[in-house]
Amino acid sequence: MFFVSDNAAPAADAVLSALARANAGLSAPYGKDEATKRVERKLAEVFEREVAVSLVTTGTAANAIALAQLTAPWKAVICHEEAHVMHDECGAPEFFTNGAKLAGASGLDGKITPDGLTALLDRDFWTPPTHVAPAALTISQATEAGTVYTASEVGALADVAKSRGLRVHMDGARFANAVASANVSPAELTWKAGVDILSFGFTKNGAMAAEAIVVFDTALAADLAERRKRSGHLWSKGRYIAAQIEALLADDLWIAFGRRANASADRLARGLEARGLTLAFPRQANEVFVHLPAPVDAALKAAGGVYYTWSSEAVRPERQGRPGDVFARLIASFETTDAEVDGLLGVVDQALVAA
Helix, strand or coil, X not given: CECCCHHXXXXXXXXXXXXXXXXXXXXXXXXXCHHHHHHHHHXXXXXXXXXXXXXXXXXXXXXXXXXXXXXXXXXXXXXXXXXXXXXXXXXXXXXHCCCCEEEEECCXXXXXXXXXXXXXXXXXXXXCCCCCEEEEEEEECCCCCCCCCCHHHHHXXXXXXXXXXXXXXXXXXXXXXXXXXXXXXXXXXXXXXXXXXXXXXCHHHCCCCCEXXXXXXXXXXXXXXXXXXXXXXXXXXXXXXXXXXXXXXXXXXXXXXHHHHHHHHHHHHHHHHHCCCEECCCCCCCEEEEEECHHHHHHHHHXXXXXXXXXXXXXXXXXXXXXXXXXXXXXXXXXXXXXXXXXXXXXXHHHHHHC
16 A cells, blocks of 8 residues: 555556667767657657757756746746745755746645736736846646646636746646646647646656656757756766657557556545545545545554655645544555555545444
8 A cells, every 4th residue: 555656656667678678789878869869759749849858867857957948047936835846856946047036826726826826926026136037937737736737727827927928837747647637638738828848757657767858949948958968967878768758658658657547546536535535635637635534544554554644725625624634645656556546445444434
């Protein structure tokens, strides 16, 4: 019952096989290899347009490098106040941008709203040169609450941002789960809705260590190659990153894995709700946030359940837990089985009966 993170899942067999194939013979270094070129062409097909691509090995690197591409050191990046870039990247966005400020916007269910973004941008403290001025908006897809922006919601935020001169970045660490949930094309969820740069995550979805910075406005990619190199994220043996991504893009395996993880999370969420437990956020991707009665939490941990306890200011009043409840985050991966989900629900049943 290991539901702590989709990062805990192994690399997919298809990825390991691709790495073994990539390991044969000699190959051009520093991203000049044929596998990297094939991935660049394939991503152009996936997004239905020409794109500029830089491959890296961590989501933090993808986000920080992408935001540095959009933001001067004396500017600001708007994000949700509980965003991963705000709290879970150890200051990397600020470091890579050489000091740009992150400014958090509130929003229920982990989402920034157009009204909330407008209200923040309308505040009177964006007054250069004594204060920073916003240069970019970054949104997480899926969000830190496990919710998913629809294409129209992305478009509405992008409209507000671009009316104020901001560029738009999407943190797509769980982009596969979001696309599978939104049931629209990758293009519709990104550049067609106004996104300029995407951090396309593969590590949480079957890769060993592989992410892609996808730039839709290729003019914004000027000097991106140098920025990646200067940051220490240009692999000399780039074929090994490309091989992982190529394996997951083949036959839309990345989407199949996203759907599989979402389905497991849905099975878990429906099971918990059927047992009278309250979900803190609607289940839309592969994360489930639930208020566990203390005896249930204790029983799950005694039975070997592993998951994070959580906190959030983005929970709607009607979804708040009761005093003494444990706010838990459980994440399903592409490897999660029905048996694992049902095993956890069985422990919940036993704990509820005992209580």
